Amino acid sequence: MPDQSAPFDGAGTAPGGISLERALFDGGLMAAAFDADGRMLMQTPALADRLGGALAAQPAALAMDSSCLRRATPRLDEERNPAGVFLVQRLPSLRGGTALVYRVYLEVTSRSRAEDDVLVSRELFRSILDIADDAVVSIDERQHIILFNQGAERIFGYRATEVLGQPLDMLLPRLAQARHQDHVAGFRASPVHARPMGERGGIFGRRKDGSVFPAEASISRVMVCGTVTFTAILRDVTRAREAEEAIRALNADLEHRALQLENANRELEAFSYSVSHDLRQPLRSIDGFSQVLIEDHASQLDQTARDALGRIRAASQRMSQLIDDILDLSRLTRGDLHRGPVDLSDMARAVVADLARGQPGRAAVTTVDIEPGLRDEADPHLVRVVLANLLGNAWKYTGRKDRAHIAFAAEEGEDGRRIYVVRDDGAGFDMAYADKLFGAFQRLHGVAEFPGNGVGLATVQRIIHKHGGEVWAVGQPDCGATVRFTLH
Amino acid sequence: MTLKPILLVEDNPDDEELTLRALRKNNIQNEVVIARDGPQALEHLFGADGAVGVGPAVVLLDLKLPKLDGIEVLRRIRADHRTRLTPVVILTSSREEQDLIAGYELGANSYIRKPVDFVQFSEAVRHLGLYWLIINEPPPV
Numbered sequence: 001m002p003d004q005s006a007p008f009d010g011a012g013t014a015p016g017g018i019s020l021e022r023a024l025f026d027g028g029l030m031a032a033a034f035d036a037d038g039r040m041l042m043q044t045p046a047l048a049d050r051l052g053g054a055l056a057a058q059p060a061a062l063a064m065d066s067s068c069l070r071r072a073t074p075r076l077d078e079e080r081n082p083a084g085v086f087l088v089q090r091l092p093s094l095r096g097g098t099a100l101v102y103r104v105y106l107e108v109t110s111r112s113r114a115e116d117d118v119l120v121s122r123e124l125f126r127s128i129l130d131i132a133d134d135a136v137v138s139i140d141e142r143q144h145i146i147l148f149n150q151g152a153e154r155i156f157g158y159r160a161t162e163v164l165g166q167p168l169d170m171l172l173p174r175l176a177q178a179r180h181q182d183h184v185a186g187f188r189a190s191p192v193h194a195r196p197m198g199e200r201g202g203i204f205g206r207r208k209d210g211s212v213f214p215a216e217a218s219i220s221r222v223m224v225c226g227t228v229t230f231t232a233i234l235r236d237v238t239r240a241r242e243a244e245e246a247i248r249a250l251n252a253d254l255e256h257r258a259l260q261l262e263n264a265n266r267e268l269e270a271f272s273y274s275v276s277h278d279l280r281q282p283l284r285s286i287d288g289f290s291q292v293l294i295e296d297h298a299s300q301l302d303q304t305a306r307d308a309l310g311r312i313r314a315a316s317q318r319m320s321q322l323i324d325d326i327l328d329l330s331r332l333t334r335g336d337l338h339r340g341p342v343d344l345s346d347m348a349r350a351v352v353a354d355l356a357r358g359q360p361g362r363a364a365v366t367t368v369d370i371e372p373g374l375r376d377e378a379d380p381h382l383v384r385v386v387l388a389n390l391l392g393n394a395w396k397y398t399g400r401k402d403r404a405h406i407a408f409a410a411e412e413g414e415d416g417r418r419i420y421v422v423r424d425d426g427a428g429f430d431m432a433y434a435d436k437l438f439g440a441f442q443r444l445h446g447v448a449e450f451p452g453n454g455v456g457l458a459t460v461q462r463i464i465h466k467h468g469g470e471v472w473a474v475g476q477p478d479c480g481a482t483v484r485f486t487l488h
Numbered sequence: 489m490t491l492k493p494i495l496l497v498e499d500n501p502d503d504e505e506l507t508l509r510a511l512r513k514n515n516i517q518n519e520v521v522i523a524r525d526g527p528q529a530l531e532h533l534f535g536a537d538g539a540v541g542v543g544p545a546v547v548l549l550d551l552k553l554p555k556l557d558g559i560e561v562l563r564r565i566r567a568d569h570r571t572r573l574t575p576v577v578i579l580t581s582s583r584e585e586q587d588l589i590a591g592y593e594l595g596a597n598s599y600i601r602k603p604v605d606f607v608q609f610s611e612a613v614r615h616l617g618l619y620w621l622i623i624n625e626p627p628p629v
Contacts, residue, residue, distance in 0.1 A: 272584070273582070273584055273586075276581065276582035276583070276584050277551070277552045277580070277581045277582045277584075278552070278581070280581045280602075280604055281500055281502070281503065281581055283604045284502070284503060284506065284581075284602060284603075284604050284606070284609070285502035285503075285506070287604050287605055287606050288502070288506040288509075288606040288609065289502070289506075290606075291606040291607065292509070292606075313605070313606075316604055317604055317605050319604075320604035320605075331585075
């Protein structure tokens with residue numbers, strides 16, 4: 001902003017053609033513009049506020065000599081007079097001719113300035129006190145209340161008028177009164193001027209209704225006109241304490257649950273261990289001694305008996321496989337997840353190659369489309385199990401066709417997540433049973449139709465959930481199945 | 489030349505019978521000494537009075553045993569200078585990772601999971617006998 005108090009003695013037009021209004025009203029100054037005949041053209045709102053109609057009504061003042069102005073304008077109050085008028089701008093008037101713009105200064109006496117300062121600081125002090133959420137309570141040396149702000153009114157429930165001049169004890173729980181007096185006395189003698197209260201255990205306040213609340217406070221000691229005053233700034237921490245208590249309770253609950261989970265995991269581990277060791281042994285006996293009968297007593301067995309023993313052996317071996325599958329499934333949920341870079345396209349290609357190698361006599365002419373370059377962060381070992389199961393299923397359920405098509409690709413979901421898709425045009429399934437698809441030991445096809453034990457998709461689901469992803473499937477009988485999954 | 493015995497550490501009588509049968513069927517002639525729990529196994533190896541008997545050609549060691557389990561038996565076998573080189577084959581039901589790791593860490597020479605299918609089991613015993621009793625050169629006594 002240019003120094004507008006310097007008289008402007010330029011050529012008469014405002015630089016850049018500034019309009020009179022703009023020049024006048026910029027900055028909220030006290031200023032007025034007059035024409036060459038001394039008539040006031042306009043004045044700023046600030047000046048109008050201060051002097052009212054004085055200027056407009058006193059064309060005689062327009063010689064614009066400051067002493068003249070002073071005489072011309074009425075005294076505003078005891079201390080304030082116009083103190084000076086300076087020509088600051090000559091501007092082309094809208095009505096033709098030249099407008100003279102004057103800036104008006106007020107004289108302020110030093111006495112009124114000091115009082116102003118007091119007024120301002122008192123105002124500032126009061127508004128700070130009143131906007132504070134905290135209670136601000138001052139007491140004199142006799143521990144009588146001399147200041148009680150709005151925060152204190154809210155917290156203690158007293159009006160300031162009810163407590164001013166009263167002993168501080170009315171704000172304290174009865175049991176704490178003596179201790180508090182000691183505290184204040186101790187603080188009075190201490191060399192520090194301010195410190196938090198209640199360092200050793202909480203402090204409490206008492207409301208008008210008698211209820212006691214936990215508080216946090218600091219106390220300061222100020223010497224005013226030779227007497228000591230103490231000011232406490234105090235906060236009701238009931239809610240904070242409740243929140244802390246709730247957090248403590250939640251934490252304890254969480255710890256309890258974590259412990260339970262840990263115990264459950266340990267028990268599961270012990271259970272698996274025992275299953276692994278003990279459940280297979282009887283099967284070995286069943287199978288082994290059936291074989292003993294077949295080998296050592298063949299002559300005594302007819303075809304039916306031999307057939308029965310064959311079935312017994314097959315069943316025990318199948319049960320042994322089931323036990324292994326259950327153990328594998330439970331091992332998956334127990335182990336940790338180790339994420340690392342995975343190229344799912346490469347992995348899918350390797351899985352399909354394994355499938356083709358494992359079944360050289362496969363009848364179906366199978367086309368497998370694998371989208372290249374599908375990289376992600378996941379547990380490589382577990383993702384391999386997922387792909388082996390999903391592509392293995394696609395392979396299995398297209399086995400009865402002449403021509404089969406299997407695809408592995410990715411698409412983008414609505415939320416931007418990448419969704420992997422394994423699609424085949426094989427036996428498919430009825431959506432009515434879709435909810436059974438991912439259950440352990442659930443099968444939608446007879447073993448004679450398609451072999452399997454029903455843990456494949458359950459395993460897939462566990463792995464996907466362990467990654468924080470989802471897996472779902474759609475299908476139609478004889479038209480194929482599509483399984484989609486995410487890894488995050 | 490007298491054949492060194494095989495020490496079979498096995499608490500389950502059915503498994504004992506099936507193992508003996510598999511050994512017999514595969515014409516393995518070595519005497520089979522049977523220990524039905526951990527302390528018995530150690531007694532056979534170190535003698536009740538601490539005297540050493542004839543060291544076995546191979547120890548077939550089950551893991552889940554009464555009193556001292558197989559892992560502990562293995563630890564003591566490896567800790568004693570008289571038996572630290574003795575071939576020990578863990579022959580058990582489980583393939584729990586913790587068992588495999590503990591077994592190999594303590595110096596098991598081999599870990600075989602007993603198949604439920606007796607034909608497969610017998611085949612495994614045949615391989616085992618062939619390898620540890622014939623192909624493998626035993627450690628010097």
